Amino acid sequence: MINLVIAIDGPAGAGKSTISKKISKKLGINYIDTGAMYRAVTYKCLEKGVDVLNEKKVIEICEESDVDFIDNRIYLDGKCIDKEIRMQKVSANVSNVAKIARVREIMVKKQREIGQKSDVILDGRDVGTCIFPDTKYKFYLNASPEERGRRRYLELKEKGENVVLEEIIKDIERRDYIDSTREVAPLTKAKDAIEVDSTNMTIDEVVDYIVKKVKES
Numbered sequence: 001m002i003n004l005v006i007a008i009d010g011p012a013g014a015g016k017s018t019i020s021k022k023i024s025k026k027l028g029i030n031y032i033d034t035g036a037m038y039r040a041v042t043y044k045c046l047e048k049g050v051d052v053l054n055e056k057k058v059i060e061i062c063e064e065s066d067v068d069f070i071d072n073r074i075y076l077d078g079k080c081i082d083k084e085i086r087m088q089k090v091s092a093n094v095s096n097v098a099k100i101a102r103v104r105e106i107m108v109k110k111q112r113e114i115g116q117k118s119d120v121i122l123d124g125r126d127v128g129t130c131i132f133p134d135t136k137y138k139f140y141l142n143a144s145p146e147e148r149g150r151r152r153y154l155e156l157k158e159k160g161e162n163v164v165l166e167e168i169i170k171d172i173e174r175r176d177y178i179d180s181t182r183e184v185a186p187l188t189k190a191k192d193a194i195e196v197d198s199t200n201m202t203i204d205e206v207v208d209y210i211v212k213k214v215k216e217s
């Protein structure tokens with residue numbers, strides 16, 4: 001690995017994408033939202049009426065799909081689906097798609113291809129443990145489930161979705177459970193990752209902390 005790779009992992013709603021985007025701007029490097037790729041496949045399954053528990057069908061969908069980033073926007077089969085993948089029905093189903101080994105194999109291959117092209121920050125669940133285990137720059141971002149639920153709730157409300165806080169917290173906890181107990185590349189802190197608890201930190205404090213650590217090492 002010759003380019004700079006910063007890995008930001010952690011559970012749902014920990015602020016990974018907001019923080020990674022800010023760091024990418026600050027350092028002038030590329031940003032890859034690995035979760036957006038699993039969301040894209042999930043969105044396509046839902047659009048086609050495919051049950052996400054039907055692994056064979058989900059794999060077929062994944063194999064025939066073109067998922068890519070152009071200017072930090074996610075494209076599915078040539079169409080930008082940035083907004084669509086954030087819908088709560090996609091969030092509620094994505095972990096069942098992401099636990100399928102073949103789906104992960106396809107996505108990880110693509111993530112490595114994109115990540116090897118230039119200096120990059122990636123956020124997800126398995127960046128430091130599986131996609132780029134050799135990078136020196138690994139962070140595990142966490143916050144209490146209540147705070148993570150509250151942040152996600154406000155985000156969805158702002159987008160005009162009709163959501164209930166308790167349901168969002170439950171969904172986040174359910175997603176974390178599936179993500180951290182799955183067989184392939186479960187959500188876990190890499191041994192050499194620096195843990196950052198953002199419960200009582202502002203976004204800028206977390207950004208500055210991570211940038212400082214990267215520059216120090």
Ligand code: C5P
Pocket residue numbers: 012013034035036038039094095096098099123124125126127175179
């Ligand atoms: O990061 P975000 O919450 O958008 O990710 C959506 C879902 O995609 C996660 O809950 C997880 O199931 C899956 N995911 C994953 N591996 C990644 C990124 C996301 O399994 N590297």
